[in-house]
Amino acid sequence: MIHPVILCGGSGTRLWPTSRKAYPKQFAKLLSDESLYQTTLRRLSGPMFSRPIVMTNELFRFLASQQAGQIGLTDARVVVEPILRDTGPAILAAAMIVAQDEGKDALMLVAPSDHVISDIPSFLASVEAGVKVAETGALVTFGIVPTRPETGYGYLELSAQPNGSGEAISLTSFREKPDAATAAEFLEAGNYLWNGGIFLFRAGDVIASFEANAPQLIAPVRAALDQGEDDLSLFRLGIEGFGAAESISFDYAVMEKADKVAAVPLTCPWSDLGSWDALWAEEQPDAEGVATRGQATAVDCSDSYLRSDDDNIHVVGLGLNDTVVVAMRDAVLVADKDRAQDVKALVNTLREVEAPQADDYPRFHRPWGWYETLCIDSRFQVKRIMVHPGGILSLQSHHHRSEHWIVVSGTAEVTVGEEVKLVTENQSVYIPVGAVHRMANPGKLPMYLIEVQTGSYLGEDDIVRYEDAYGRG
Known part of the structure; x- marks a missing residue:
């Protein structure tokens, strides 16, 4: 039985x-x-695998549990990293958990949560090939046979060229992301793979490798586990111990220094969707090289990607070539497709000018559901709110605003002061300034309502919580 460990804390x-x-x-x-996270969970489930361990952070702890539950994986164990420390400490913590619960000989498959692998049988065949080597004590990594001189990936240098059998090959070195000329040399040499960031090993073997190559991580990560505690359906690592761990990637901490490392060439199509041109390729463009998603129409365009992530926005491209257009309610990207790798730098520019769209999402996800702002001014704000079946907001009050709730779908259980009542579709309720209140969805379908706020201050920090089902302060 293989124990999947899914890395789900990236941004x-x-x-x-x-x-x-x-x-x-x-x-x-x-x-x-x-x-992508849900498809990863599905890929790493079935007879070969035990329940997954999901390593994530504070921001995504409830989202990881919710999306796993939506596809029926209610037994996923979500481990919360209280502070970001890269993949080294995260994988070590997961290995210690597996070793403690299942023994040091237990196999672990570590995988990112955001990759696309369409041929599942071929992927599982590669995993089986890796198991044979991992059971001998090797640390196994999985690489992708290059199809182009890619400069956006790191490379694995093999001791021999892959022969198409899918069998593991000993690893000579890890190579950083190359320039174009070096990437072309790697492609021609034939004994290089793209580094896919997927690993397989026995828990005891990888812990021993940490002890030999990154011993400074052992004590703080073990302390984080000892200090950790169950929090609802999650396990939260101790912040004091985990915060003392060095922030370092697993490749740097262990894989580049370990004595016994092998690579298995993946024999299936793979993408990490690292840029918009990669997503364009996955969308299977038409004869003119055009791909669309959502409410999007291309007229006389070529080699372009048009995408709308809002049902109320229709993207229309006219005469575009080598262009990416992505529209959301609060932001639109228009870029040369050849500059797709530069979008990350663009986000840094938005942060410098303090544009909230750099990091904030127009829909704010919470453990009970989500909300989005439809309209805002200096003294009023209109929101749409969705509450999951069984979801319940905190018992709270506001110093500076009143609220008016109008249920538009489903039924809300509303508490205002000492009164508790059901509010159904097309009914409304008024929450005065300072009133203690909460809402819940007692039904079996999502509940939607429109909230109208009025007052002198409308910030999300104007909340006094008296009771919360999700342990938030």
Whole structure:
């Protein structure tokens, strides 16, 4: 039995504006009705695998649990990293958990949550090939046979060229992202793979490698586990211990120094969707090289990608060539497709001018559901709110605003002071300034309402919480 460990704490910005710090690409529905994280969970489930361990951070702890539950994986163990410390400490913490619960000989498959792998049988065959080597004590990494001189990936240098069998090959070195000329040399040499960031090993073997190559991580990560505590359905690592760990990637900490490392060439199509041109390729462009998603229409365009992530916005391209256009309600990206790798730098520019769109998402996700602002002015704000079945907001009050709730779908259980009542579709309720209140969805379908706020201050920090089902302060 293999124990999947899914790394789910990243905040990718190369797919801005769809992917942002507050709602990164692993949770977005980029290619289908399921997120990349959900397709990863499905890929790492079945007879070969035990329940997954999901390593994520404070910001995404409830989102990770919710999206796993939406596809029926209610047994996923979500481990919360209280502070970002890169993949080294995260993988070590997961290995210690697996070793403690299942023994040091237990196999772990570590994978990012945001990759696209369409041929699942071929992927599982590669995993089986890796198991044979991992059971001998090797640390196994999985690489992708290059199809072009790519400068956006790191490379794995093999001791021999892959022969197409999918068998593991000993690894000579890890190579950083190359320039174009070096990438062309790697492609021609034939004994290089793209570094896919997927690993397989026994828990005890990787812990021993940490002890030999990154011993400074052992004590703080072990302390974080000892200080950790269950929090609802999550396990929260101790912040004092984990915060003392060095921030370092797993490659740098262990893989580049370990004595016994092998690579398995993946024999299936793969993409990390690291840029908009990569997503364009996954969308299978038409004969003119045009791909669209959502409400989008291309007229006399070529080699372009048009995408709308808002049902109320229709993107129309006329005479475009080598262009990416992505529209959301609060931001629009128009870029040369050849500059897709530069979007990350663009986000940094937006941060410098303090544009909230750099990191904030127009829809704010909470453990009970989500809300989005439809209209805002100096003394009023209109929101749309969705509450999951069984979801319940905190018991709270506001110093500076009153609220008017209008239920538009479903039924809300509303508390105002000592009164508790059901508010159904087309009914409303008024919340005066200072009144203690909460809402919940007692039904089996999502509940939607429109909230109208009026007052002198409308910020989200004007909340006094008296009771919260999700343990928030």
